[in-house]
Amino acid sequence: MTTNSINRTAPEPVLRLRSPDAVIAAVPYLLGFQPYESLVIVWLRRNQVLMTLRVDLPPQAYTGDHGELSQTLAGAAANTAADEVIICIFSDTAGDGKSPNQSLVTKLMVDFYGLGVEVRDALLVRYQGALASTDDGGQSDSLRWWSYLGDEGFDQVAGRYLDPQVVLDVRSRFTLEGIAALPVRGDLSRALDHDASVGTRVNTLISELSGDLTEYLADAELAGSKSLSDALASWRSRGIDALVTLVLESGGRQLSDQEIAEVVFSLGDIRIRDTLLWHLVRSTDRHAAFGALATALRGAPAGWVAPIATCTSICSWLMGDGARALIAMDRALEADGQYSLAQLVAQGLAAGLPPTFWTAAMAEVTEEQCRSGGGFVN
Numbered sequence: 001m002t003t004n005s006i007n008r009t010a011p012e013p014v015l016r017l018r019s020p021d022a023v024i025a026a027v028p029y030l031l032g033f034q035p036y037e038s039l040v041i042v043w044l045r046r047n048q049v050l051m052t053l054r055v056d057l058p059p060q061a062y063t064g065d066h067g068e069l070s071q072t073l074a075g076a077a078a079n080t081a082a083d084e085v086i087i088c089i090f091s092d093t094a095g096d097g098k099s100p101n102q103s104l105v106t107k108l109m110v111d112f113y114g115l116g117v118e119v120r121d122a123l124l125v126r127y128q129g130a131l132a133s134t135d136d137g138g139q140s141d142s143l144r145w146w147s148y149l150g151d152e153g154f155d156q157v158a159g160r161y162l163d164p165q166v167v168l169d170v171r172s173r174f175t176l177e178g179i180a181a182l183p184v185r186g187d188l189s190r191a192l193d194h195d196a197s198v199g200t201r202v203n204t205l206i207s208e209l210s211g212d213l214t215e216y217l218a219d220a221e222l223a224g225s226k227s228l229s230d231a232l233a234s235w236r237s238r239g240i241d242a243l244v245t246l247v248l249e250s251g252g253r254q255l256s257d258q259e260i261a262e263v264v265f266s267l268g269d270i271r272i273r274d275t276l277l278w279h280l281v282r283s284t285d286r287h288a289a290f291g292a293l294a295t296a297l298r299g300a301p302a303g304w305v306a307p308i309a310t311c312t313s314i315c316s317w318l319m320g321d322g323a324r325a326l327i328a329m330d331r332a333l334e335a336d337g338q339y340s341l342a343q344l345v346a347q348g349l350a351a352g353l354p355p356t357f358w359t360a361a362m363a364e365v366t367e368e369q370c371r372s373g374g375g376f377v378n
Contacts, residue, residue, distance in 0.1 A: 017042070017049065020123055021163045023086055024145055025170040027052070032323035035090045036127075039104070041073055043082035044120070050082055050354050052322070057091055057101065066107045074111040085112055087122040087148075100124060105148050122148035126159065189327050192312070194305075195298045198257065203301035205261035236371065239266040240275045247276060248283050250292045263296040267307040273341075274370040280315060281362045290315045290324075297328065305335035310342045317345070318355050325349060 017023050023042060028034045030042065030052040043051040053073065058066065087108055089101050099105075101124075109119050124146045144159035213235065220231030243266055246259050255263070267273045283289055293312040300308045309332035316325035326349060332342040348357055 017044070017047075017086070019163075019166060020121060020145060020147065020160075021166040022170055023088065023121070024123065024125055024143070024162060025167045026174070027088060027090075029170070029174040032321055037093065038090045039101075040088040040090060041108075042086040042088070044084040044086070045082050047084075057089070057093070058104065066104045069104075070107045070111045073108065074115055082117055084118045084120045086120050088125060089123065090125045092127050099146075099148060102148070119149075124148065192294055192297055192324065192327050192331060194300070198260070198299035199301040201257045202261045202264065202299045205258055206265045206301065206304065209261060209265045236269060236271055239269065239272045240371070242266065243272065243276045244279055247289050247292045248279055248285070250288050252288045252291055255292055255295045257299070260296045260299040263292070264300045264304045264308050267311060268304060271371055271373055273307055273311065274365075275367060277311065277314060278362060278365060278367050278370045280311075281318060281359055286315055286319045290319060290321075297331065302335075306332045306339040306342055309335060310339065310345060313342075313345055313349075314358065317349065317358055320355055322349065
């Protein structure tokens with residue numbers, strides 16, 4: 001059983017999820033993809049979404065008490081300071097004649113209530129053998145739902161179809177924020193996969209940038225240690241200015257190979273990386289920043305992946321996009337399992353911490369500390 005997506009915070013309260021129809025319509029956007037045979041938990045505080053988490057449903061033959069899974073999810077609820085949760089079971093698996101996955105839902109409800117977290121609703125969503133999403137990311141008309149809290153005898157109750165107007169309203173709201181729902185999680189992963197042809201070109205350009213920097217610093221060293229220190233500080237300052245422009249002020253335009261090389265190479269320097277992250281947390285257009293970082297990640301050659309992948313993961317986390325944050329983090333740790341910042345971010349994601357955790361942590365650091373080396377972990 002694997003956790004595929006966490007920490008998806010809605011950009012604004014999406015219809016405040018006032019109805020089960022709104023919740024079900026919003027889940028694919030909150031996760032970034034349509035869940036199948038999945039348990040989805042939506043955490044709320046003061047009626048606003050804090051976090052969304054998806055895990056695989058236990059096998060149909062499983063006969064345990066679901067204690068370990070339930071306690072893990074309850075612990076995540078404690079970390080988010082949620083006051084309500086919504087439990088969703090997305091499954092076409094036949095039940096036992098009463099209610100599918102009832103024992104799992106009951107265990108979750110008991111543990112959530114034990115923490116003082118109210119279960120607003122517990123929903124079963126079935127696709128009835130039809131496609132669950134349309135080409136534009138919306139659910140098909142055949143999707144139906146039941147409530148574990150209000151329906152008895154699921155096989156006898158016909159279920160409810162989603163209100164098409166609510167689906168349209170939710171879809172429109174997320175679309176305005178630039179958020180799409182892909183059919184399956186694999187599509188998210190492929191969107192951050194390495195592009196070998198770009199990587200080859202970028203690797204050559206990075207070698208040239210590295211050579212230029214080596215020559216520049218060698219000339220400065222000949223002039224004395226103070227000149228070397230000043231030269232390095234000057235290079236970093238130029239790199240920070242360039243990255244702020246390329247990443248935070250890109251406006252969504254596509255980066256060239258040369259620009260990808262500059263982003264990837266510069267982020268290999270910890271002080272430039274930390275300063276960019278300092279600016280990122282204060283950015284008002286993180287979707288454009290994510291686009292630039294994701295483009296650079298796809299083109300990053302071997303040996304340069306961990307820093308750009310970690311920054312991409314953090315940007316996703318700040319956007320509330322846990323699915324992409326986890327995928328980017330997987331790439332970072334696969335490239336360098338000892339990369340300290342990646343390890344720190346991975347721990348936060350695994351613990352179910354909301355994006356505000358990272359925002360609060362960076363609020364304690366000044367830009368000058370980032371530039372001078374007193375920022376985050378190496």
